Amino acid sequence: MTSAFEKKITLHMVSSLDGFIARKDNSVSWMESPGSIYEAGVSISEEEIASFLKTIDCYVLGSRTYEHSLELGWPYGDAPVVVITGRKLSSTKKNIEFYSGDLKSLVDLKLAPRYRNIWLVGGAMLCQRFLELGLVDEIRLTIAPVLLGDGLRLFGPLTEKRWNLKNVVPHKNGFVELVYSAATA
Numbered sequence: 001m002t003s004a005f006e007k008k009i010t011l012h013m014v015s016s017l018d019g020f021i022a023r024k025d026n027s028v029s030w031m032e033s034p035g036s037i038y039e040a041g042v043s044i045s046e047e048e049i050a051s052f053l054k055t056i057d058c059y060v061l062g063s064r065t066y067e068h069s070l071e072l073g074w075p076y077g078d079a080p081v082v083v084i085t086g087r088k089l090s091s092t093k094k095n096i097e098f099y100s101g102d103l104k105s106l107v108d109l110k111l112a113p114r115y116r117n118i119w120l121v122g123g124a125m126l127c128q129r130f131l132e133l134g135l136v137d138e139i140r141l142t143i144a145p146v147l148l149g150d151g152l153r154l155f156g157p158l159t160e161k162r163w164n165l166k167n168v169v170p171h172k173n174g175f176v177e178l179v180y181s182a183a184t185a
């Protein structure tokens, strides 16, 4: 258990160069590594990925991302997952809970008292809502080396807001990770 003051909400998404997170038909196979080698990039081992993922205390998903994740192969293991939906969904998995209602109350009353490192992992609709409400502390965007031309846009109309660049990590496979924190002023 950690105090409410310590929580951090990270919006994490993989985007195409032209800002799409899924093709029009919802497919995301373009996220698979093309294997191209960018010599100056880093490569991260499976063990490093696994130990990094252990630092994430909770995932928050929109219901469409949840349903798509079930189809593609559940990537969140036994980590706590909160699915946002207005429907009566259920799961036999004990680590999955469903939430319907005000998102600020979700963060303040349900997430912050229990979790520190909270990852909001999509989709576009839910991420935009979190951004509009000022509930995102960090944006971690992984840019894939592909132009899709069409599909589901990560960002829609938003109120202008400045973000501070915190880290840039180029990967050997041509993907680039950009990390921004919310500017306070």
Ligand SMILES: NC(=O)c1ccc[n+]([C@@H]2O[C@H](COP(=O)([O-])OP(=O)(O)OC[C@H]3O[C@@H](n4cnc5c(N)ncnc54)[C@H](OP(=O)(O)O)[C@@H]3O)[C@@H](O)[C@H]2O)c1
Residues within 6 Å of the ligand: 012, 013, 014, 015, 020, 021, 022, 026, 027, 028, 061, 062, 063, 064, 065, 066, 068, 084, 085, 086, 087, 100, 101, 103, 121, 122, 123, 124, 125, 126, 127, 129, 152
């Ligand atoms: N490239 C990436 O990194 C990435 C990451 C995640 C997802 N994706 C892709 O994105 C697509 C899904 O994104 P999406 O934007 O269509 O949908 P989404 O954000 O995953 O889910 C939208 C649903 O979430 C629920 N919801 C959202 N805001 C709510 C609120 N304020 N209160 C209550 N419920 C709320 C509603 O569920 P109900 O309709 O059930 O009420 C809504 O229909 C999929 O194709 C997925 O594969 C890509």
